[in-house]
Amino acid sequence: MQKIGFDSEKYLQLQSEKIMERVKLFGDKLYLEFGGKLFDDFHASRVLPGFEPDIKIKMLSQLKDQAEILMVINANDIEGNKMRSDLGISYAHDVLRLIDILRGKGFYIGSVVLTRFASQTSVMAFQKRLERLGIKVYRHYPIEGYPSEVEKIVSEDGFGKNEYIVTTRPLVMVTAPGPGSGKMATCLSQLYHEFKRGIKAGYAKYETFPIWNLPLNHPVNVAYEAATADLDDLNMIDPFHMDAYGEMAVNYNRDVEIFPVLSAVMTKIMGECPYKSPTDMGVNMAGYCVDDQIVREASKQEIIRRYYAALIDLRKGLIGKESVSKIEILMQKMQLTINDRAVVKPALVKEQLTGTPACAMQLPTGEIVTGKTGKLLGAASSAMLNALKVLGGIDDSIDLISSSVIEPIQKLKVEHMGSVNPRLHTDEVLICLAVCAATDPVAKLALDQLTKLKGAQFHSSVILSHVDKKTLKELGVDVTCEPKSKRESVYMGEN
Secondary structure (H helix, E strand, O other), rough: OOOOOEEEHHHHHHHHHHHHHHHHHOOOOOEEEOOEEEEEOOOHHHHOOOOOOHHHHHHHHOOOEEEEEEEEEEEEHOOOOOEEOOOOOEEHHHHHHHHHHHOOOOEEEEEEEEEOOOOOOHHHHHHHHHHHHOOOOEEOOOOOOOHHHHHHHHOOOOOOHOOOOOOOOEEEEEEEEEEOHHHHHHHHHHHHHHHHHOOOOEEEEEEOOOOOOOOOOOHHHHHHHHHHHOOOEEEEEOHHHHHHHHOEEEEHHHHHHHHHHHHHHHHHHHOOOOOHHHHHEEOOHHHEEEEHHHEEEEEEEEHHHHHHHHHHHHHHOOHHHHHHHHHHHHHHHOOOOOOOOHHHHHHHHHHHOOOOEEEEEEEOOOOOEEEEEEEEEOOOHHHHHHHHHHOOOOOOOOOOOOHHHHHHHHHHHHHHOOOOOOOEOHHHHHHHHHHHHHOOOOHHHHHOOOOHHHEEEEEEEOOOOHHHHHHHHHOOOEEOOOOOOOOOOOOOOOO
């Protein structure tokens, strides 16, 4: 079983208490900026085993009667049709997705803010769409000289031009579909307008990484650098925190660089800045809930996974070589090589032995199984079935799915669906297995093992198809691939 390195129950208690403590500090209202993912935080769950991907939502659910959510999106991201690469949807569509999910969990969505609004045609169309759905929309405008010209920013020609967002609850959680959306500027603009109206409001930031009270070179924080290698984020010791308190705290370069400006803006609005350092702004309590040794090992594995992901993105032309080089330096710092990922070597050896693409899976028990490419199944499908056999104590010689079941599906794929690959993908194999399980107790036994795959590690000697990666991810399996295709090609879509 996967070792637990994060105390979720302790985190739920400490984090909710810390947020409400910060609300009371300011009196009437707190604008809480959310960095990173509000839910589905799989990076956090990998480097902090035991951190549930949706634990932030669970924690915030304890506060939802006192909170509302403010959704922020940069108008330029709408105009440029910026995409979320992990979901394959635009930022605009993700706003709608987030609203549906959050409403479904009982949260009150106050409104949507369009930042850097400049009457872009597609943005005005998006605003009308939101309003037709009954969602209140506000516009915030570009401010010349932002963020350095404080006098201009904190004036009627700066924040004063922005529409005042009407909020009704003491905790306003400000979130967005991705970075660069303008969350902090929105919070500061609201402080300006609230103080003009005599309302005592404050600002704080809730961001899990880097974890401020873990060492700078702790693998958890290094894994965050690896995850953001393409964004030029850099972890560093917070010099303002050191000067103010004489203690080490870790932050990242963008927050440290902007802090003098932020402090000046808050002083101009509030009369004084309530914070002495960018670390002071944060409310993250995750560092108090970790088992150090377990999260160290988990984070080292994440660094290697990020390295493989970057190699594939480089191959696809999505990032530059400098991003890969940055992760290589981080691996050297942590004294890591690809062979520290236990499934890499078995997959490559299997490929050498068979002359075809191969995969290896390390089960949560520690046992490693492999899969090769055959006439009926792809390597990923083969490895998955072999893993289910091991977990269910099923003899390797038993065919869980008869060829008489697979062959008609192959004929359907090739002759009627236009597929060039007749082999069954992992999702197709699971459907076949589910059908067989209705009459075959051995197939049912294998199917019953699926939940035991959560936390398994997987490596492919070639880039997996999108459907295989998606299926394995849904099963809770962490996947890496060699940065090469099954065949020489320039299009790396479905294999």
